[in-house]
Amino acid sequence: MDLVNHLEGRLLFAVPKKGRLQQPTLDLLSGCDIQFRRETRLDIALVKNLPIALIFLPAADIPTFVGEGRVDLGITGRDQIAEHDVRLPEAEISGVEEVLDLGFGMCKLQVQVPEKGSITTASELVGKNVVTSFTALTEAFFSKLEGTDGANTKIKYVGGSVEAACALGVADGIVDLVESGETMKAAGLKAIDTVIESTAVLVKSRNTKNKLVDLIASRIRGVITAQKYVLCQYNVPRAKLSTAKRITPGKRAPSVTALEVYGWVAVSAMVLKKSIANVMDELTAEGATDILVLSIENSRTDEEMPPE
Numbered sequence: 001m002d003l004v005n006h007l008e009g010r011l012l013f014a015v016p017k018k019g020r021l022q023q024p025t026l027d028l029l030s031g032c033d034i035q036f037r038r039e040t041r042l043d044i045a046l047v048k049n050l051p052i053a054l055i056f057l058p059a060a061d062i063p064t065f066v067g068e069g070r071v072d073l074g075i076t077g078r079d080q081i082a083e084h085d086v087r088l089p090e091a092e093i094s095g096v097e098e099v100l101d102l103g104f105g106m107c108k109l110q111v112q113v114p115e116k117g118s119i120t121t122a123s124e125l126v127g128k129n130v131v132t133s134f135t136a137l138t139e140a141f142f143s144k145l146e147g148t149d150g151a152n153t154k155i156k157y158v159g160g161s162v163e164a165a166c167a168l169g170v171a172d173g174i175v176d177l178v179e180s181g182e183t184m185k186a187a188g189l190k191a192i193d194t195v196i197e198s199t200a201v202l203v204k205s206r207n208t209k210n211k212l213v214d215l216i217a218s219r220i221r222g223v224i225t226a227q228k229y230v231l232c233q234y235n236v237p238r239a240k241l242s243t244a245k246r247i248t249p250g251k252r253a254p255s256v257t258a259l260e261v262y263g264w265v266a267v268s269a270m271v272l273k274k275s276i277a278n279v280m281d282e283l284t285a286e287g288a289t290d291i292l293v294l295s296i297e298n299s300r301t302d303e304e305m306p307p308e
């Protein structure tokens with residue numbers, strides 16, 4: 001089947017074809033009930049249950065395709081968007097518009113130097129050799145270093161294994177992504193500055209008119225919210241209700257229903273997964289009982305969520 005002839009009328013959605021963002025992106029699509037089967041080696045997959053085609057592209061190329069309006073939607077790192085946008089002429093507005101922070105793919109683009117070397121600040125790298133996959137952001141970073149002429153810094157592009165550059169004597173320092181820091185440590189490097197912090201984002205082409213954009217964004221938002229929150233249900237004496245409400249304010253407000261037992265109420269509220277243990281401790285201390293924590297499969301709520 002010539003898939004390209006089947007793209008007409010479909011929303012084109014660019015997703016990472018490999019790398020750290022691919023699996024979490026596929027999980028997210030599955031959570032949104034976007035069903036597809038990708039043929040081996042094919043970078044286009046038609047979605048079975050919606051007029052969408054997924055286009056599998058390297059994360060670094062997605063901003064270009066979205067920015068030029070070749071695809072309507074994309075998922076990539078904010079670092080890649082920044083690298084794309086910083087190349088634009090000053091007066092030009094980016095064609096890439098952020099729709100949602102997806103919460104995964106958290107990392108920092110950092111300036112790194114040999115742990116045992118003499119360099120301790122980024123300014124000391126000015127005029128020296130720096131290797132990176134993010135040449136535009138790196139150039140902008142060194143150009144901005146106060147009192148120095150960053151343009152003198154020799155910035156070279158490599159596509160991966162950036163950390164090897166120092167060991168091989170190709171670079172005095174590198175600018176590369178750090179998450180756990182393990183790769184950096186293993187390469188005998190240390191971070192001395194941060195260029196940008198990043199997470200995966202859903203982006204849309206500024207000029208897209210496709211109505212499915214809002215539907216997909218809303219589904220993704222629902223899945224992300226479901227992953228971040230749990231539903232907490234408990235019983236508490238009515239006399240303690242106002243304190244309990246303060247502990248679990250919920251989204252708009254917690255649901256409160258009367259119990260058949262006099263003087264008791266049942267409460268149900270969304271709580272951030274990361275604070276649920278503390279919340280349960282606090283509720284117990286206030287006399288709440290039968291505290292149940294239920295995972296949320298999916299959700300559709302307003303954009304505004306309870307405070308983190």
Ligand SMILES: Nc1ncnc2c1ncn2[C@@H]1O[C@H](COP(=O)(O)OP(=O)(O)OP(=O)(O)O)[C@@H](O)[C@H]1O
Nearest residue numbers: 018019020021058059077079105106107177179198
């Ligand atoms: N260690 C990491 N932890 C979290 N997110 C990361 C990490 N490394 C990269 N990312 C994010 O993933 C995006 C894509 O980088 P990644 O290196 O995974 O892709 P790639 O270079 O296309 O694939 P590969 O490195 O497998 O060839 C980055 O722009 C960044 O936003």
Ligand SMILES: O=P(O)(O)OC[C@H]1O[C@H](OP(=O)(O)OP(=O)(O)O)[C@H](O)[C@@H]1O
Nearest residue numbers: 160161162177178179180181182183184
């Ligand atoms: O801080 P850490 O958790 O160790 O992660 C950071 C590493 O992850 C990415 O590399 P990737 O796995 O994409 O390999 P690559 O260098 O070949 O691109 C990034 O370029 C770093 O090398």
Ligand SMILES: [Mg+2]
Nearest residue numbers: 019159160161
């Ligand atoms: Mg990589």
